[in-house]
Amino acid sequence: MSELHRTVDSWLREGRPEPMSPAVREHLDGCAPCRAALAEVEEVGGWFPDPPELLGPESVEAVRFRLLAEARARRDQSPPPSEVSRASWPRVAAVAAAVVLVAGAAALVLRLMSGHQEARGEAAPLAVVRPAPGAVVRQLESPPHEVYRLVDGSASFSVRKLAAGQTLRVIVGEDLIVVRGTRFRLQARSGRLEAVEVSEGLVSLLLGDSRELRLAAGQTWRRDPIAVARRAVADHGEEGDGAGLDAERVTPATEEVTRPAVPRRTRRPRAPAVVDSPAVRGPGLDQAFHEAWGMLRSGDPRAAAARFDELLRRPDLGERRADVLFWSARAHQDAGQSSVARERLGDIVRSHPGAWHAAEARSALGEASAADGGTR
């Protein structure tokens, strides 16, 4: 290879910063050996084109969740999650995703894992996992720090008593649960945690917004989309406590779970909210749904209601019809068309009794009746 003079060699050593300095340019213009040497350097570099995208979207998402879970585990190492955080609700009540962490010793002994270097596959599993038909559960790590990811559907986890240093985690999205040997069932949909039912032991649920809930045996946590919707519409654009709306339900009530009272707020025009809307899939459905949702959250419930009603006439809604019915009800309710809203909710209860929104529809119908009774 040709020899380089100091000026060009220094520039190369510095990583060829751009723009090239006048001194280097001037030297190259007048020095054929240096030009030849630089050409050789560039030729070698040309034999190594950049590789294509190395991490697909799914991989990126998986790594993100893992990092978040690990960082939270690190944060939670010292104090056990023994009380409910009173941190204010984030504005993104519907930020889907939850990371569920099941750990021995209630996070007292969460030892950090060592990734790919861990011994795998030899120790007995810490949990017996029974996915329901159609559920998607993936095992990401083996003992002593077993990690599962529940992608969709429901699955029961029977965790044996964990020894010190053993942890078991289930990643669903962005929230988090901490457990000692226990039995519990998780329900997820499209990567979003919907429900946690604890049949034995104690579970700490660390939500993506940093709040922590403790669930004892017999308790169930369920995300409440009605409250999420209320929050989306009622809470946006106001600087306030943000903590007043109950976006999920824990039954039966427990002292370990602190739920602030639900304030009644006067609604007023607000800027577009920033809340994830539920997914509705199908050709063109997503776009239409999100347009309608955008109208609702930007304070135009009448237009939103009309748009949701248009969607309802589509023959390809399938099981997503319940979603559309629900938000149509919401839009009509906000537009002051309570009777139509009730019709929609009734339709959910009748036509989609097993749908995610059915329980909420029943509840909303009950609330609506109570409200009617109160105003008469």
Next chain:
Amino acid sequence: MVMGEDVLRLRSRGQSAPPLSDEALARACAGGDPGAASALFDRFRGPVARTIYRLVGGGSDVEDLVQSTFLEVARGRSVWDDRASVLTWLLAIATNVVRHHRRATGRRLRLVSAMAWARAEERPAARPEARIELARAQKALADLGEELREAFVLCQLEGLSAREAAQVLGTSEAAVWVRVSKARKAIRAAVLGDEP
């Protein structure tokens, strides 16, 4: 301090990333901010993955190694100090992760490198000669010793200065530059059939 979880929330709303500097993110990681490692991953996964890919010669381990690199950060095992840039710090972690991995799976990696070489020959290129050059270059890189390969990848392919590469590799700037030069000569010789 701007919390990393705020970073995550903003991202989840589809808003543009807040104007956090690399250094602020790295400090947030050191402070145990849960979302900061994930935000760093988003910002630096490209160069880190590319460097790892080149150091291991491709293969399916790249994703695991990238994850391991950022897990070191999330777990607080490696904490950024202001002696080097954040990218340099991350590449130093990645290089160490690859070294450990190579030692653990040396035999298999050689096979992976050979396969990467074979794949390079299959890649479409404007000229058949270029395809052959590409394949030879990949094989030559895989055949380099660890020290030469690391210096070459960091300086020649990733554009680090010799000083930054020296920080990554824990050696002197002069040593790095000698390695880069040797690696370049060896690769040219392998590709063009020159005498090294």
